[in-house]
Amino acid sequence: MALFADYEPLRHGTPPPAGLTTRPAVAADGPELAALRAARDGISEAAATTIFDRHFTQAQDGTSLILVASFEGRVVGYGVAERLVRVGLPEGWYLGGVVVEPPRRRRGIGARLTSERLAWIAARARQAYYFVNERNRASIDLHARVGFRELARDIRVAGLSFAGGVGLLFGLDLA
DSSP: OOSSOOOOTTOOOOOOOTTOEEEEOOGGGHHHHHHHHHHHHTOOHHHHHHHHHHHHHHHHTTSEEEEEEEETTEEEEEEEEEEEOOTTSOSEEEEEEEEEOGGGOSSSHHHHHHHHHHHHHHTTOSEEEEEEETTOHHHHHHHHHTTOEEEEEEEOOTTOOOTTSOEEEEEEEOO
C-alpha cells in the first residue's frame, strides 16, 4: 500500500458502501488495524501492534480515540485523534493519520472518519490540529474541505520524518 493516496483531484469516487459503520475501536480490532498500518507504512505488524497498544492505553484515559470504519464485519479504515504535548507544536487535539484500504478509497470513508473525529474533538476543545507531509496532497485537500488552514511550514516533530518533503501544521477553529 502506498504511503499516500494517489493525488487525483479530478477523479471522483462513489458513495460509501451501504452498511458501512463507524465506531470507536475495541481491542479485538487490533490485528486488522495493525495489518492496515503495517501495509501502509511498510513496517512489521508487530511494530504496528505496539503503536495501537499505545493508542488503546491512551483511549482508556481519554487522551486518544481510534475510530474504525467497518464493512461486512471487516475493518476497512481507521482514523486517530489524540491529545499531544510536543515541543514545537501547539498543545492540543490532533487528527492522526486516516488509513483506508486501497479498494475502498474515494468512497467518502476518509471524509466520514475525519468529520466524526472532529465532532469528538469539538466536545473537548475549541481547536483541532493536524500535521502532514507537504507531498500528501490528498490529505491536504481532504482537510481543506472541512476548513483546516495552514499555520506553519517546515515544522519539526520529534520522532517523525517528512521524507521527501517538509512538515506542514494545520489548524481548525471548532467554536
